[in-house]
Amino acid sequence: MKIGEVARRTGLSIDTLRYYEKLGLIDPPWRQGGQRAYDDNIVKWLNFIKLLKATGMPLADVETYARLRREGERSSAARREMLEHQRAVVLAKIAELQECVELLDYKIMNYAEIEARHRAEDGRKDQTHDH
Structure with a gap:
């Protein structure tokens, strides 16, 4: 081609x-x-x-x-070792990214709770002003 x-x-x-x-x-x-x-x-x-x-x-x-x-099959051990090393690098990166996701999830949940509190407070303020 x-x-x-x-x-x-x-x-x-x-x-x-x-x-x-x-x-x-x-x-x-x-x-x-x-x-x-x-x-x-x-x-x-x-x-x-x-x-x-x-x-x-x-x-x-x-x-x-x-x-x-x-070099063909005679280099299979060296290539396998390179791939094993790179696999370890990828797994470490996945673990690091998982920690990042967990932190982001925590922060997102925290902000959602803050927003919910503010909505509840604003709702109570609106109710007190209606009377």
């Missing part, structure tokens, strides 16, 4: 795809009539790269992972 199709299917820009090629994250495509041509596996690989980046993995580590991937 042509680079535009890869961009459309992955949501990455053509410039990003060329940059990834330059960095060695993706193998140089073969040429078909002077244009880049990619096989279907590139979409799965690019989606995996997007996932790694979404986890917060530094681009240098993604580059290392891509290099190890080219």
